[in-house]
Amino acid sequence: MVVCGDDALAHRLAAELRDVYRERVTLVVPSAREPRRPRIPSPSRGLGRATALLGRVSAVVARTGPVVPPGTSPVAPGEESEPPPEPVRVLEAAQIDDAALTEAGIAEAGALALVHDDDDLNIHAALRARRLNPRLRLVIRLYNRKLGQHLEELLDQAAAVAAARAGDGVAVTPAEASTMVLSDTDTVAPALVATAVAGTSKVIEANGLMLRAVERAPGQSGPAGARRLCTLALLTPSPGEQPGDAVGASEAGPIDDGPVLLPDDATAGAAVDCGRIVLETVAYTGRTVRPRRLRGRGAPLASLFSRRLRWSLAGFVGAVLALAVIASLTTGEQPLHAAYLTLLDLFAIDDPALTEPPARKVLQLLSGLVGLLLLPVLVAAAIEGMGTFRSASALRRPPRGLSGHVVLLGLGKVGTRVLARLHEMRIPVVCIEADPEARGIALARRLRVPTVVGDVTQEGILEAALADRARTLLALTSEDTTNLEAALYARSVNPRLRVTLRIFDDGFATAVYRTLRAAHPGARTRSRSVSFLAAPAFAGAMMGREILGAIPVERRVLLVARVEVGEHAALVGRAVGDVRRPGRLRVLAVDPSASDAEAAPAAAGEPQPGPGQAPAQLADELDDYVLRPRDVVLLAATREGLGELLSRRPQPVRGA
Structure with missing residues (x-):
C-alpha cells in the first residue's frame, strides 16, 4: 500500500493500514526542504509528526503480531510464525512525479491513496499512477464531488483500455483496478451520526443496519436495547484461566493456540468460560419524530x-x-x-x-x-x-415540550450531511447556525427542522435550542474554539449531556477528550479529529470497494464486506445457512430489495425502494433463504475467506 499526503489524514491512514489491516505501507511525504502551502494549517503536519506517529504504530504492531495476506493459509499450530511486519517506509519527495511513484514501488503496489489537501495535485498524481500501473486500486481525496464522479469514470475506463492493449487476456476486475473518490464530508458524517445514536463512532453501517462489535466477558450480556447477532470470535484465555472442557478444537482451530474466529453455533455455545467478541445491532432508543402525512412545501x-x-x-x-x-x-x-x-x-x-x-x-x-x-x-x-x-418557508422554532433531542451546531458541509442522515432516522434535531446563508439552512427549511440562527457564543442561543433537555450535542463548526466553548457551556447547563466535538487537530482533540472526561466522568464525551474519523473509510476503500470496516481480534483481523451475489458463483442459488464456513466466512445480513423490485414491478405512480434504500434483513432470520443474483449480502470473513470468495490472487510476502 502506498499513501501520499502531507497532513494528519495521511499519517493516520498509514497507521490504520499498518495496525488494523497489517499491510506493508510506504508513506510518501513532501520534502522537509521544500516550501509547502497547506490549505488548512495544522501543527500536526510535517515529517517529524509522521515519524513519531509511525514509531508508536510499530510498537503496537510488534505486540499484536503478523497477519496472513489474502489467499494464503494461516499458520498451523506448532509451526513457526512469521516475523512482525516491517516498519512503515517513509519516503520524501519534492513532488509526486513518475520518479517518486516508481521509487515508492507503484508497479508492485496493490493500492494507492492520494490524500493531499490540493485537488489538482491529487488528480495529476492519479493520472500518472494509472498510466504506470493500470491494475492499481486508486483512492483519491477530492473536495469537488461532481468532478470526482467524472474522474472515477475516466480512470476506470483508462484501466480497461490499458488492459486491452496489453493483450494479456485478463480482464480488469473492480477489485483490482477500481477508483474511489472520497471527501472528508462523506466519510466523517456516518461516524458522527453513530455517536448520536450509539455514543461511539466505532459502528459499521450498511443498508439501514448499524452494527457494533464489542468484547464481552464470560457470562456478560449486552445492553437492553442491543440485539446480539452472532459470536465473531472466542478470545484466548488470559494467563491463569482455563477454558471449559467442552471447548477443545473446532473447524476454526483450537482455542488454546489463539482466538477462534467465526466459530459455529455449537462451539460458541459450549465456550462458557472464555471471553468473546460479539456482533450487536445498534438502534436509537430515544424519542423519534412522527412522520407527517401531508408533505410538500406548504405548511402542515x-x-x-x-x-x-x-x-x-x-x-x-x-x-x-x-x-x-x-x-x-x-x-x-x-x-x-x-x-x-x-x-x-x-x-x-x-x-x-x-x-x-x-x-x-x-x-x-x-x-x-x-x-x-x-x-x-x-x-x-x-x-x-x-x-x-x-411563513411556511421560514425556519421553524423549537417546540416548547421538546426533550431528548440532538442539538446540531453548524450547518456547513459536514453538518448538512449529518442533518440529512438524522432526519432519515427520524431522530429529533434542533440546529444552530450563525450564518443565515449557510449551506444547510435551505435543507433545514425544507425538512421543517427547528433552527436557531445566531452565534452560539452569545448568551441565550443554547437555551433557545433547549440544550438543557437535549440528549446529544454535535458541535460541527469549522472553528475548534467555538466547538469547545459550546461544549463547555452546554455541560454547565446539562452535566450529563452527551457531547461530540469535531476538532481538526488530532493532538488538541486528544487533550480535550481527556480533560472533559476527567471533569465529567458520568457523561459521555467524544472529541474526534477529521483525520481520526476519515482514516478508517479511506483504509477500507484501499482494501477494495466491498470492505466496510475491520474488526481487530488479538493478532488477527475480521473484515466486514458488502458484496453482490451475482458477481460470485459461490453464492448464487445457495441458502444462507449453506454459505457459512466456520473460521472463514459468515453471512450477517441480506438485502433482497433489488431482486424484489425486479420480481414485482412497481405500480404506476407508486415509488419503490431501490437497492440499499430499504433496511437489510438479518441472516439469522433467513437461514433457509436462497440467494438470488441481484441480492446484496453483508459478510464477516477472515482475509483468507474473503480472498477465496473474491478470487483474488495471493499477494507475495516480502522476504518469503
Missing part, C-alpha cells in the same frame, strides 16, 4: 391555525348545535329546519320574530349575539392563515 395542516383559535371555532360549533336543539324542542320544528333557522339568525339574514312566541325571540337574540362574537374570530382566522402560509 396542524399549524395552519393555532390551538387557541381551533378551540374557539369548536366552541362556536357547539353553541350553534345547542341553539338548534333548543329551538327544535321549544318550537316543535324539525331538527334540520331548526338548525337552518339558527344559522339564519346567526348571520342576521332572517326577519325579526315580532309575532313569534317569547322563546323564539330569546333564541333569535342569542343567535345574533353568537354571530357578533363569531365575526372577530373569522377575521383572526383569516389573518393567521395568511401569516402561516407566508
